[in-house]
Amino acid sequence: GVCTVKLDVRGMHCSACSSAVEAALQAVPGVQSAAVSLAVQQAEVRYNAGTVAGAGGSGLSIEQQLVAAVEDCGFEASVIG
Numbered sequence: 001g002v003c004t005v006k007l008d009v010r011g012m013h014c015s016a017c018s019s020a021v022e023a024a025l026q027a028v029p030g031v032q033s034a035a036v037s038l039a040v041q042q043a044e045v046r047y048n049a050g051t052v053a054g055a056g057g058s059g060l061s062i063e064q065q066l067v068a069a070v071e072d073c074g075f076e077a078s079v080i081g
């Protein structure tokens with residue numbers, strides 16, 4: 001089924017930053033949508049739990065993959081909740 005996770009994202013200063021974060025999150029396998037708010041410095045990601053990369057892939061949980069995707073484009077992220 002579809003699950004939602006929210007991330008705190010730190011370091012975004014303009015809409016190009018938030019667009020880059022959105023693109024990075026959407027590129028993670030299994031992600032259906034990613035909405036990033038520059039104003040509140042958060043991302044809401046919807047993903048299909050049945051199609052995320054599991055064992056045999058990176059070994060990272062979907063949450064860890066999302067955080068890594070944000071960090072790879074130069075921002076800091078942590079899962080909310």
Ligand code: 9UX
Pocket residue numbers: 012013014015016017018
């Ligand atoms: Mo504009 Mo966002 O230079 O880093 S892309 S502030």
